[in-house]
Amino acid sequence: MLFLVRMDVKIPHDLPAAQADEIKAREKKYSQDLQRDGRWRHIWRVVGEYANYSVFDVQSNDELHQLLSQLPLFPYMDIHVTPLANHPSAIVQEGAPG
Template identity: 55%
Template structure:
Protein backbone atom coordinates (compact mmCIF):
# COMPACT_ATOMS: atom_id res chain seq x y z
CA UNK A 1 0.00 0.00 0.00
CA UNK A 2 1.39 3.36 -1.03
CA UNK A 3 0.72 6.57 0.88
CA UNK A 4 1.70 10.16 0.20
CA UNK A 5 2.50 11.76 3.55
CA UNK A 6 3.02 15.47 4.07
CA UNK A 7 4.70 16.36 7.35
CA UNK A 8 5.34 19.83 8.72
CA UNK A 9 7.25 20.36 11.93
CA UNK A 10 5.78 22.68 14.55
CA UNK A 11 8.97 23.03 16.59
CA UNK A 12 8.57 24.54 20.09
CA UNK A 13 10.13 27.97 20.21
CA UNK A 14 11.63 27.19 23.62
CA UNK A 15 13.17 23.85 22.55
CA UNK A 16 16.55 23.34 24.21
CA UNK A 17 19.14 23.48 21.39
CA UNK A 18 20.91 20.31 22.57
CA UNK A 19 17.62 18.41 22.82
CA UNK A 20 16.77 19.67 19.32
CA UNK A 21 20.07 18.41 17.90
CA UNK A 22 19.50 15.01 19.55
CA UNK A 23 16.00 14.80 18.05
CA UNK A 24 17.31 15.71 14.58
CA UNK A 25 19.95 12.96 14.77
CA UNK A 26 17.42 10.39 16.04
CA UNK A 27 14.99 11.36 13.26
CA UNK A 28 17.74 11.02 10.63
CA UNK A 29 18.81 7.59 11.90
CA UNK A 30 15.21 6.29 12.05
CA UNK A 31 14.19 7.67 8.64
CA UNK A 32 17.33 6.37 6.91
CA UNK A 33 16.76 2.88 8.34
CA UNK A 34 13.18 2.91 6.98
CA UNK A 35 14.50 4.08 3.60
CA UNK A 36 17.04 1.24 3.49
CA UNK A 37 14.26 -1.29 4.25
CA UNK A 38 12.12 0.14 1.44
CA UNK A 39 9.31 1.37 3.67
CA UNK A 40 10.10 5.08 3.17
CA UNK A 41 10.34 5.09 -0.63
CA UNK A 42 10.67 8.82 -1.35
CA UNK A 43 11.59 11.80 0.79
CA UNK A 44 11.42 15.35 -0.53
CA UNK A 45 11.94 18.64 1.30
CA UNK A 46 9.26 21.29 0.78
CA UNK A 47 11.07 24.48 -0.24
CA UNK A 48 10.72 27.20 2.38
CA UNK A 49 9.00 24.94 4.93
CA UNK A 50 10.32 22.88 7.85
CA UNK A 51 8.71 19.76 6.46
CA UNK A 52 8.62 17.14 3.74
CA UNK A 53 6.50 15.09 1.40
CA UNK A 54 7.17 11.39 1.42
CA UNK A 55 5.91 8.17 -0.11
CA UNK A 56 5.62 5.16 2.18
CA UNK A 57 5.20 1.57 0.98
CA UNK A 58 3.61 -0.40 3.82
CA UNK A 59 1.54 -3.54 4.28
CA UNK A 60 -1.30 -1.92 6.23
CA UNK A 61 -2.75 1.25 7.68
CA UNK A 62 -1.59 0.00 11.07
CA UNK A 63 2.00 -0.32 9.87
CA UNK A 64 1.94 3.26 8.57
CA UNK A 65 0.51 4.46 11.89
CA UNK A 66 3.24 2.61 13.79
CA UNK A 67 6.00 4.04 11.60
CA UNK A 68 4.73 7.61 11.88
CA UNK A 69 3.98 7.48 15.60
CA UNK A 70 7.53 6.23 16.26
CA UNK A 71 9.13 9.20 14.50
CA UNK A 72 11.17 11.16 17.05
CA UNK A 73 9.55 14.35 15.67
CA UNK A 74 6.02 12.87 16.00
CA UNK A 75 4.93 15.08 18.93
CA UNK A 76 5.78 18.14 16.82
CA UNK A 77 4.34 17.03 13.45
CA UNK A 78 1.28 18.10 11.53
CA UNK A 79 0.63 15.16 9.19
CA UNK A 80 -1.62 14.76 6.14
CA UNK A 81 -1.98 11.28 4.62
CA UNK A 82 -3.26 10.45 1.13
CA UNK A 83 -3.66 6.84 -0.08
CA UNK A 84 -2.21 6.30 -3.57
CA UNK A 85 -3.21 3.99 -6.42
CA UNK A 86 -1.31 3.22 -9.61
CA UNK A 87 -2.23 5.39 -12.56
CA UNK A 88 -3.15 3.43 -15.71
CA UNK A 89 -1.08 5.77 -17.92
CA UNK A 90 2.20 4.93 -16.18
CA UNK A 91 4.59 3.38 -18.68
CA UNK A 92 5.43 0.57 -16.27
CA UNK A 93 1.76 -0.26 -15.55
CA UNK A 94 0.43 -3.55 -16.89
CA UNK A 95 -1.91 -3.11 -19.85
CA UNK A 96 -5.49 -2.54 -18.84
CA UNK A 97 -8.15 -4.98 -19.99
CA UNK A 98 -10.17 -3.60 -22.90
CA UNK A 99 -13.56 -2.14 -21.94
Protein backbone atom coordinates (compact mmCIF):
# COMPACT_ATOMS: atom_id res chain seq x y z
CA MET A 1 0.00 0.00 0.00
CA LEU A 2 1.34 3.40 -0.98
CA PHE A 3 0.88 6.50 1.15
CA LEU A 4 1.82 10.13 0.58
CA VAL A 5 2.81 11.65 3.91
CA ARG A 6 3.46 15.31 4.66
CA MET A 7 5.45 15.93 7.82
CA ASP A 8 5.77 19.43 9.28
CA VAL A 9 8.36 19.64 12.05
CA LYS A 10 7.90 22.13 14.90
CA ILE A 11 10.74 21.77 17.38
CA PRO A 12 10.14 24.00 20.42
CA HIS A 13 12.48 26.99 20.57
CA ASP A 14 13.30 26.22 24.20
CA LEU A 15 14.52 22.67 23.49
CA PRO A 16 18.27 22.63 24.20
CA ALA A 17 20.32 22.56 20.99
CA ALA A 18 22.26 19.45 22.04
CA GLN A 19 19.02 17.55 22.68
CA ALA A 20 17.55 18.69 19.34
CA ASP A 21 20.74 17.62 17.53
CA GLU A 22 20.63 14.18 19.16
CA ILE A 23 16.99 13.70 18.18
CA LYS A 24 17.73 14.77 14.59
CA ALA A 25 20.64 12.30 14.38
CA ARG A 26 18.40 9.43 15.53
CA GLU A 27 15.71 10.59 13.07
CA LYS A 28 18.19 10.52 10.18
CA LYS A 29 19.39 7.00 11.02
CA TYR A 30 15.85 5.67 11.47
CA SER A 31 14.59 7.23 8.22
CA GLN A 32 17.59 6.01 6.23
CA ASP A 33 17.12 2.46 7.57
CA LEU A 34 13.49 2.57 6.37
CA GLN A 35 14.64 3.91 2.99
CA ARG A 36 17.18 1.11 2.65
CA ASP A 37 14.58 -1.58 3.37
CA GLY A 38 12.19 -0.05 0.81
CA ARG A 39 9.35 1.02 3.07
CA TRP A 40 10.24 4.74 2.84
CA ARG A 41 10.35 4.98 -0.95
CA HIS A 42 10.80 8.73 -1.50
CA ILE A 43 11.47 11.86 0.54
CA TRP A 44 11.40 15.45 -0.70
CA ARG A 45 12.04 18.64 1.23
CA VAL A 46 9.41 21.39 1.00
CA VAL A 47 11.33 24.50 -0.08
CA GLY A 48 11.45 27.19 2.59
CA GLU A 49 9.81 25.04 5.29
CA TYR A 50 10.92 22.51 7.88
CA ALA A 51 8.70 19.93 6.19
CA ASN A 52 8.80 17.04 3.75
CA TYR A 53 6.64 14.97 1.48
CA SER A 54 7.39 11.26 1.59
CA VAL A 55 6.04 8.12 -0.06
CA PHE A 56 5.78 4.99 2.06
CA ASP A 57 5.19 1.46 0.76
CA VAL A 58 3.85 -0.65 3.64
CA GLN A 59 1.47 -3.55 4.18
CA SER A 60 -1.22 -1.74 6.19
CA ASN A 61 -2.47 1.42 7.86
CA ASP A 62 -1.31 -0.04 11.16
CA GLU A 63 2.24 -0.59 9.88
CA LEU A 64 2.42 3.01 8.64
CA HIS A 65 1.13 4.30 11.97
CA GLN A 66 3.73 2.23 13.83
CA LEU A 67 6.58 3.51 11.62
CA LEU A 68 5.50 7.14 11.91
CA SER A 69 4.91 7.04 15.65
CA GLN A 70 8.42 5.66 16.17
CA LEU A 71 10.05 8.63 14.42
CA PRO A 72 12.22 10.40 17.00
CA LEU A 73 10.76 13.76 15.85
CA PHE A 74 7.17 12.43 16.01
CA PRO A 75 6.28 14.44 19.17
CA TYR A 76 7.20 17.61 17.26
CA MET A 77 5.40 16.83 13.99
CA ASP A 78 2.10 17.57 12.36
CA ILE A 79 1.50 14.68 9.94
CA HIS A 80 -1.03 14.35 7.13
CA VAL A 81 -1.46 10.96 5.42
CA THR A 82 -3.02 10.40 1.99
CA PRO A 83 -3.58 6.81 0.77
CA LEU A 84 -2.61 6.41 -2.90
CA ALA A 85 -4.09 4.21 -5.61
CA ASN A 86 -2.84 3.47 -9.09
CA HIS A 87 -4.11 5.75 -11.83
CA PRO A 88 -5.41 3.98 -14.96
CA SER A 89 -3.43 6.34 -17.25
CA ALA A 90 -0.09 5.66 -15.53
CA ILE A 91 2.49 3.84 -17.67
CA VAL A 92 3.92 2.12 -14.59
CA GLN A 93 1.52 0.73 -12.01
CA GLU A 94 3.37 1.20 -8.70
CA GLY A 95 2.64 -1.34 -6.02
CA ALA A 96 0.01 -3.05 -8.16
CA PRO A 97 -0.63 -6.70 -7.37
CA GLY A 98 0.74 -9.29 -9.87
